Amino acid sequence: MRPSRLLNPIAAPVRQTVRRLRARFASEAGFAVPTVMLMTVAGLGIASVGIMTSIQGQSGTVRDQGSKTALAVAESGVSQAMLFYNRGVAPCTPATEGEWCGPVTGMSVNGGEVTYWTRLASGEECEVGNEVECVEIVSTGTVNGVTRRVDVMASTLSDEGSTGGGPFVSAGVLSKETITLNSNSKIHTGTSTNGDFELESNAQQCGPASVGIGKKMTLGGNSDWYGNADCDPPDLDPSEAPQQELTLPAVNQGDAATNNDNDRFFALDTISGPKSDVCWNGKKGNGQSTSDCGTRELRIVSNSAVTLGGSVYSFCKLTLDSNANLFIEEGANVTIYFDSPENCGYSSGVTQLDLRSNSRITSVDGDSTSVAFLFVGSETRQTRIQLNSNTDVDGPCDLNFVIYAPLTDIDLDSNSHFCGAMAGKSIHLDSDAEIWSSSNTDSFELPGVEIPETAAHYTPYRFVECVAGAASPPDAGC
Amino acid sequence: MARARKAVAALRREERGLTLIELLVAASLGLLVVGGAMTMFLSAVRSDPRTAAKVSAIQQARFTVERIARELRQGSEVPASSSSHLEIVTYVKTTGCSGGEAGGESIACRVIYDCEGDTCTRAVAEPDGSGAGAAITVATDLAAAGVFSYEPDEEEPTYVGIELAVANEGGDPIVLSDGVALRNLPGEEEEA
Numbered sequence: 001m002r003p004s005r006l007l008n009p010i011a012a013p014v015r016q017t018v019r020r021l022r023a024r025f026a027s028e029a030g031f032a033v034p035t036v037m038l039m040t041v042a043g044l045g046i047a048s049v050g051i052m053t054s055i056q057g058q059s060g061t062v063r064d065q066g067s068k069t070a071l072a073v074a075e076s077g078v079s080q081a082m083l084f085y086n087r088g089v090a091p092c093t094p095a096t097e098g099e100w101c102g103p104v105t106g107m108s109v110n111g112g113e114v115t116y117w118t119r120l121a122s123g124e125e126c127e128v129g130n131e132v133e134c135v136e137i138v139s140t141g142t143v144n145g146v147t148r149r150v151d152v153m154a155s156t157l158s159d160e161g162s163t164g165g166g167p168f169v170s171a172g173v174l175s176k177e178t179i180t181l182n183s184n185s186k187i188h189t190g191t192s193t194n195g196d197f198e199l200e201s202n203a204q205q206c207g208p209a210s211v212g213i214g215k216k217m218t219l220g221g222n223s224d225w226y227g228n229a230d231c232d233p234p235d236l237d238p239s240e241a242p243q244q245e246l247t248l249p250a251v252n253q254g255d256a257a258t259n260n261d262n263d264r265f266f267a268l269d270t271i272s273g274p275k276s277d278v279c280w281n282g283k284k285g286n287g288q289s290t291s292d293c294g295t296r297e298l299r300i301v302s303n304s305a306v307t308l309g310g311s312v313y314s315f316c317k318l319t320l321d322s323n324a325n326l327f328i329e330e331g332a333n334v335t336i337y338f339d340s341p342e343n344c345g346y347s348s349g350v351t352q353l354d355l356r357s358n359s360r361i362t363s364v365d366g367d368s369t370s371v372a373f374l375f376v377g378s379e380t381r382q383t384r385i386q387l388n389s390n391t392d393v394d395g396p397c398d399l400n401f402v403i404y405a406p407l408t409d410i411d412l413d414s415n416s417h418f419c420g421a422m423a424g425k426s427i428h429l430d431s432d433a434e435i436w437s438s439s440n441t442d443s444f445e446l447p448g449v450e451i452p453e454t455a456a457h458y459t460p461y462r463f464v465e466c467v468a469g470a471a472s473p474p475d476a477g478c
Numbered sequence: 479m480a481r482a483r484k485a486v487a488a489l490r491r492e493e494r495g496l497t498l499i500e501l502l503v504a505a506s507l508g509l510l511v512v513g514g515a516m517t518m519f520l521s522a523v524r525s526d527p528r529t530a531a532k533v534s535a536i537q538q539a540r541f542t543v544e545r546i547a548r549e550l551r552q553g554s555e556v557p558a559s560s561s562s563h564l565e566i567v568t569y570v571k572t573t574g575c576s577g578g579e580a581g582g583e584s585i586a587c588r589v590i591y592d593c594e595g596d597t598c599t600r601a602v603a604e605p606d607g608s609g610a611g612a613a614i615t616v617a618t619d620l621a622a623a624g625v626f627s628y629e630p631d632e633e634e635p636t637y638v639g640i641e642l643a644v645a646n647e648g649g650d651p652i653v654l655s656d657g658v659a660l661r662n663l664p665g666e667e668e669e670a
Contacts, residue, residue: 043515049522064540151584463661464552464569464584477571478584 066146071465073112073141078152078460080106081116081137083213085154085458087245091118100474112143117474126155135458138466138474149466151478154458166445167248167404167423171208172437174423176248176406181205181223185412185429188229189421189437194246199223203429206231207437210242217241229437248406248423251374252448253314253337260337261310262296273304277324293317296344300324300359307364308334316344317352320359320391328363333370335447338405341381348381352408355391355416361401372444377407377425384409385424387416387433402444532646535619539644539654542598542617547658549589550638554662557607559632561624562593566638567605568662575602576609591616593623596645619644621651636660 081104084091092101097120106114116139126134134155141148167174172189179193181203191197191205194212199205201221206229211217217238219225225236261269265280275285278300279293285304293299296316300306305325313336320326328334338352346352352375355361361371377383385408401420403410410424412433419436421444429435467477549568558565567588572578575587588603590610598617603610617625621643628635639657646652 045519046515046522049519064544067544461662462569465548467571 062144063146066144067148069110069112069143070141070146070148071150073109073114073143074139074148074150075141076109077106077114077116077139077141078137078150080114081118081135081139082154082458082460085118085135090120091116096120097122102474103470106139109141110143112141115140115470119475126153136475138478140468140470147468149468149470149478151462151464151466151475152460153462154460156458166443168402168421168444171210172421173427173435174246174248174421175425175427176246176423177426179426180428182428182430183432185431185433186231187429187435188231189435192244192246193427194248195426197241199225204231210244210246213243213245215243249446250406251337251376251404251446253339253374253376254448256312256335256337257314257339257343260312260314262313264308264310265298266306269306269308269310271304271306272325272327274302275304277302277304278306293319294345296339300326308332311335313337314339315352316346317350317354319354319356320361321354321356322359323357324359326359326361328361328371330364335372335374338373338375338383340376341378341383343376346381346383349384350381351384351386353385353387353403355387357388358390360391370444372402372404372447374447375403375405375408377405379407382409383407384411387412387418388414390414391416404446528647532652535644535646536652536654539617539642539652543640543642543654543656545616546591546640547656550640551658551661552584553638553660554586554664556628556635556638556660557588559626559628559635559638561626564591564626564638565589565607566591566660570602572602575604575611577611578602591626593617593620593625595623596620598623598625617642617644621645627657636663 081091090101092104100117100119102117103115104117106116108114116137118138119136120133121136122133134153137152137154139150139152170190171192173179173187173191175191175193175195177193178195179191179197181187181199183201184203186204186206188206190208192210193215196215197205197209197211197217199217199219200223203223205225208227209217209225217225219238224231225238225241226232226234227236262281266275266278266285271278271285276288278285278298279290280298281295282289282291282293284290284292294316296314297319298306298315298317299319299321301319301321301324303323305327307327307329309329309332311333313334315336315338318326318336318338341348341350341352344350353373363371375383375385383405385403385405388411401418403418403420403422403424405424407425409426410422410428412418412427412429412435414431414433416433417436418434421437422435464478466475471477549570550564550566553566553568555567556565557567565588567586569584570587570589571582571584572580572587573582575585586605588605588607588610590601590603590613592599592601592613596619597615598620599613600616601610601613625641627639627641629637629639637657637659639655641653641655643651643653
């Protein structure tokens with residue numbers, strides 16, 4: 001009998017136990033789970049400490065940002081209310097002095113909520129000495145649960161002239177709709193439009209500019225905006241172009257269509273050069289009838305010139321071509337009315353002033369010369385002004401050349417230069433065209449038109465921040 | 479059947495031969511990983527109070543900057559200005575400039591900020607500078623007393639910059655900057 005067999009009763013259970021333990025140790029499953037869990041917990045712990053610290057640090061920054069945005073939103077409410085008053089209307093009722101009107105829900109800014117109240121006041125309550133009336137505006141701005149409230153007093157100053165003045169008081173180039181500058185074109189004076197102002201391809205606006213309410217100025221293709229007429233740096237930010245409403249009253253030609261100096265052609269307003277190259281009212285300068293020009297149409301071509309010495313003319317169309325000149329007599333004060341397309345029998349799209357191929361409108365000499373081209377235009381039929389191919393409407397820039405055409409589209413192209421003041425329905429400059437300002441165009445007054453008084457302009461003079469949150473009365477805690 | 483038993487036995491024999499080494503290696507690696515993780519965890523936990531203190535200091539400085547900015551924004555006149563000293567006539571919600579209590583309507587007073595060493599104080603006086611009240615500390619632990627800057631110049635500023643550099647233990651100072659356009663300057667229109 002083998003000895004192992006003798007020990008068998010004891011050795012068997014031991015071997016069995018050892019075998020079981022070996023089996024347990026051989027299995028890795030029991031260790032993998034706790035190890036992974038422990039590592040996961042440790043990782044989560046470390047991450048959560050970092051996240052909590054970061055959140056704590058960030059919360060202040062987020063609130064700080066919200067607080068600043070809320071202030072900006074509240075101030076935007078003040079601007080919105082001021083805009084109403086500066087346009088001559090109250091933002092809400094009652095608009096009577098001393099009573100609060102509101103709350104008015106303003107236009108949302110940066111996702112924030114705007115609410116404002118306004119109150120008209122006068123006299124001592126306005127606190128400053130030279131105002132005639134004032135308005136108090138309380139505005140709250142709320143962004144992401146952060147609210148800020150501001151109280152602004154604004155006044156109209158008694159020395160502010162409320163007379164209308166001329167149309168070019170604020171800017172030398174005015175457009176009822178849009179202004180577009182392309183291909184190296186430049187404006188060297190203040191520009192104001194009721195619509196957008198677009199500059200492309202190296203175009204430059206050199207002088208102040210404003211756009212319509214809710215409209216914008218855009219610069220593309222190396223175009224620039226400078227604050228001065230000489231286009232000297234620094235350039236300005238187009239997003240900061242002020243927005244304002246522009247009103248261009250219609251031309252009132254009165255009885256100019258019948259009572260005018262048209263009969264001066266060509267006895268008093270004489271022709272220089274070949275008379276056969278000038279045509280007025282269906283007749284050439286030499287008296288021959290022609291179809292080259294119709295009723296009240298003046299056409300000058302081929303190096304000829306006509307000198308105007310009257311004061312009021314009524315045209316339907318003026319065409320200058322091939323080095324033609326229209327001179328203004330020394331000391332003359334010429335106003336040319338361009339009648340409506342309906343009265344002239346034109347269909348839509350007619351070009352009523354057409355200057356081409358080195359033609360000129362200029363004065364003979366003399367600083368007092370004043371020339372105004374006033375276009376009646378039409379609401380229903382398109383009328384156009386075209387200055388093209390090296391044309392010049394200028395002279396010394398102290399002359400008062402004015403094109404006023406609130407219902408007419410104006411195009412300047414191919415090196416055309418204009419010196420004076422210009423108002424049109426739309427204005428488009430292309431291919432090196434340039435507009436320069438005239439020193440005295442701001443004093444030009446539209447004949448027969450009384451420009452309505454501008455609304456009182458309010459200027460803020462007191463800004464205080466209030467305890468946050470709406471209150472009653474609205475300025476409590478301010 | 480016998481063949482299957484043999485195969486299982488062979489498999490067990492193979493595992494038996496490697497289990498102890500695997501266990502030791504796995505245990506060592508596990509200890510290393512867990513030890514490292516625990517070290518990082520404990521380090522993060524230990525540094526949390528320091529981080530929390532830093533966050534608290536930033537919050538405090540931010541509050542101070544915001545408070546100064548609010549007061550300056552309403553300013554109408556700057557009678558005295560330097561990088562460490564600023565006197566500004568502004569609106570203060572108080573019952574009176576000299577010795578008044580906080581609250582009430584906003585009235586024009588002269589607020590005097592004076593920074594020296596690591597502390598900035600604030601006092602309120604009448605608009606002409608008379609009757610200045612007690613100076614109250616508004617900022618401490620500053621790394622630099624130069625707090626204010628001016629645009630376009632110190633004499634007639636339209637914009638005041640504020641920069642608080644708070645000392646930071648074991649690191650560079652924590653710097654908070656802000657700035658405001660003075661809204662109530664004579665003849666100045668509201669600025670953004």
